[in-house]
Amino acid sequence: MSxxxxxxxxxxxxxxxxxxxxxxxxxxxxxxxxxxxxPELNAYLTxxxxxxxxxxxxxxxxxxxxxxxxxxxxILENYSPQYDATVISRLxxxxxxxxxxxxCDEFAMGSSGENSAYGVTRNPWxxxxxxxxxxxxxxxxxxADMCVFALGTDTGGSIRQPAAxxxxxxxxxxxxxxxxxxxxxxxxxLDCPGPITKSVGDxxxxxxxxxxxxxKDSNVAETxxxxxxxxxxxxxxxxxxxxxxxxEGLDHDVKITVENAIKQLEELGxxxxxxxxxxxxxxxxxxxxxxxxxxxxxxxxYDGIRFGGSRDLFGDEVKRRIMLGTxxxxxxxxxxxxxxxxxxxxxIKRDFEKAFDPSTGSGCDVIVGPVSPTVAWSLxxxxxxxxxxxxxxxxxxxxxxxxxxxxxxxxxxxxGLPVGLQLLSKHFDEETILNVGEAYEVxxxxxxxxxxxxxxx
Amino acid sequence: xxxxxxxxxxxxxxxxxxxxxKKEETGxxxxxxxxxxxxxxxxxxxxxxxxPTFVPVDxxxxxxxxxxxxxxxQEEALKNSPxxxxxxxxxxxxxxxxxxxxx
Numbered sequence: 001m002s003x004x005x006x007x008x009x010x011x012x013x014x015x016x017x018x019x020x021x022x023x024x025x026x027x028x029x030x031x032x033x034x035x036x037x038x039p040e041l042n043a044y045l046t047x048x049x050x051x052x053x054x055x056x057x058x059x060x061x062x063x064x065x066x067x068x069x070x071x072x073x074x075i076l077e078n079y080s081p082q083y084d085a086t087v088i089s090r091l092x093x094x095x096x097x098x099x100x101x102x103x104c105d106e107f108a109m110g111s112s113g114e115n116s117a118y119g120v121t122r123n124p125w126x127x128x129x130x131x132x133x134x135x136x137x138x139x140x141x142x143x144a145d146m147c148v149f150a151l152g153t154d155t156g157g158s159i160r161q162p163a164a165x166x167x168x169x170x171x172x173x174x175x176x177x178x179x180x181x182x183x184x185x186x187x188x189x190l191d192c193p194g195p196i197t198k199s200v201g202d203x204x205x206x207x208x209x210x211x212x213x214x215x216k217d218s219n220v221a222e223t224x225x226x227x228x229x230x231x232x233x234x235x236x237x238x239x240x241x242x243x244x245x246x247x248e249g250l251d252h253d254v255k256i257t258v259e260n261a262i263k264q265l266e267e268l269g270x271x272x273x274x275x276x277x278x279x280x281x282x283x284x285x286x287x288x289x290x291x292x293x294x295x296x297x298x299x300x301x302y303d304g305i306r307f308g309g310s311r312d313l314f315g316d317e318v319k320r321r322i323m324l325g326t327x328x329x330x331x332x333x334x335x336x337x338x339x340x341x342x343x344x345x346x347x348i349k350r351d352f353e354k355a356f357d358p359s360t361g362s363g364c365d366v367i368v369g370p371v372s373p374t375v376a377w378s379l380x381x382x383x384x385x386x387x388x389x390x391x392x393x394x395x396x397x398x399x400x401x402x403x404x405x406x407x408x409x410x411x412x413x414x415x416g417l418p419v420g421l422q423l424l425s426k427h428f429d430e431e432t433i434l435n436v437g438e439a440y441e442v443x444x445x446x447x448x449x450x451x452x453x454x455x456x457x
Numbered sequence: 458x459x460x461x462x463x464x465x466x467x468x469x470x471x472x473x474x475x476x477x478x479k480k481e482e483t484g485x486x487x488x489x490x491x492x493x494x495x496x497x498x499x500x501x502x503x504x505x506x507x508x509p510t511f512v513p514v515d516x517x518x519x520x521x522x523x524x525x526x527x528x529x530x531q532e533e534a535l536k537n538s539p540x541x542x543x544x545x546x547x548x549x550x551x552x553x554x555x556x557x558x559x560x
Contacts, residue, residue, distance in 0.1 A: 190513075221516060221517075285496050288496070319481070319485070320488065323473060327469050337499075343508070349510055403514045
């Protein structure tokens with residue numbers, strides 16, 4: 001029965017319908033596997049024992065009624081939410097069950113998974129490497145077949161980057177497509193819940209389930225649904241390659257891997273144009289000012305009165321961001337830091353608008369580049385140098401500031417570690433990146449590669 | 458050159474209601490200074506006449522009817538609180554704390 005856990009969500013649904021196995025068999029296969037591999041990978045903080053439904057991993061920042069929700073923090077060690085996040089309640093009617101709460105960087109703050117108060121998650125491809133973050137456990141669990149799919153959140157790359165580093169698919173939807181109700185907040189003007197899956201088609205399916213207004217998140221509009229079926233033909237697609245994403249800092253082998261993927265897209269019929277996103281180099285500074293400011297405000301709620309422990313229980317990175325945000329928002333610094341960063345955000349957003357606009361810019365349908373400048377680095381490598389850690393988000397942060405959707409698709413390996421291809425499109429145009437991503441995926445075999453640990457019995 | 462001295466770190470920590478150890482104060486002073494120095498690279502960007510962006514997508518206000526709906530019971534609402542008295546949250550005395558801080 002070990003083959004069950006290798007199936008994509010779509011194949012799992014099909015096989016359940018065809019009664020090749022029962023929901024009980026499916027759950028028990030995943031529960032066994034998750035329990036067996038978790039001591040090594042630490043992908044789950046809480047494991048449940050679902051007996052029916054399709055088992056999914058849920059990042060521990062999603063409120064789950066009566067299931068402990070820690071956000072990877074000691075301050076919420078004993079917190080048991082009174083209600084489900086909208087995304088969770090949307091999954092129940094389509095027969096999804098919660099297999100467990102996935103490990104993550106504390107309050108989703110981190111790029112390596114190492115900021116969890118409950119120990120680091122290990123990369124299934126190499127246990128000495130980071131899995132990426134902040135949705136570290138979610139990506140590792142999908143990669144090691146410890147769930148059918150997972151939910152993560154992406155503020156500046158937290159779905160796309162761990163998905164890339166663990167060799168699975170990650171989709172950050174447009175800001176305002178998926179409700180944040182019940183999602184423990186990091187930076188409210190950027191947080192996006194989304195899926196981490198074994199295939200692009202699965203990401204499309206999960207996005208359809210979780211999309212749409214709920215009357216509880218005032219930034220979520222009722223939008224056009226994503227079509228359930230892919231469009232194979234990408235011959236009319238114009239793909240922009242941003243010069244700034246291929247400069248110094250990008251690992252040579254990662255560069256070659258991504259360039260090969262672009263060639264593949266060209267062979268599939270897409271036209272390729274070079275574009276420029278000139279404010280890319282300022283994105284990290286602007287991003288960390290803005291999110292630290294929003295963090296310092298969001299974290300003020302942890303007063304240990306209604307729920308949670310005392311504020312000395314915050315970990316180092318959370319404290320650093322609260323401090324940086326309080327600094328950026330304080331009298332005398334507001335104009336120089338917070339207001340300046342918000343203006344730079346406008347310029348970054350305009351860079352993308354121009355690239356997508358046929359009348360003033362290149363008129364691209366999709367922008368393609370690397371997800372991360374390197375493959376997964378060694379555990380501990382950047383933990384004492386927060387600035388170095390921040391700079392690793394250089395390709396995922398600009399699209400987050402612009403609020404546009406981004407997809408990470410496996411596109412090869414460097415030194416046995418997965419590389420992710422990032423596809424970006426206009427606001428609310430997930431359809432196009434899913435089409436292009438899926439056309440790429442079916443023309444390659446990268447998504448079929450499994451880490452050795454996933455092949456173990 | 459440390460942009461944020463240990464004293465400034467202490468002041469910010471007090472504003473943020475964040476208890477820091479001596480070791481953290483020193484460590485954060487150098488780490489945060491390095492990060493703030495990096496933030497200063499934004500000075501090179503010409504933002505004259507540029508409006509700030511606070512939300513990345515164009516949204517109208519999305520509202521719902523102002524009507525009551527079922528909500529948590531008192532018991533449920535209190536269940537995660539570390540200190541409850543007589544069906545209410547126990548809070549610290551804000552005014553007396555404030556006075557203590559000023560001393």
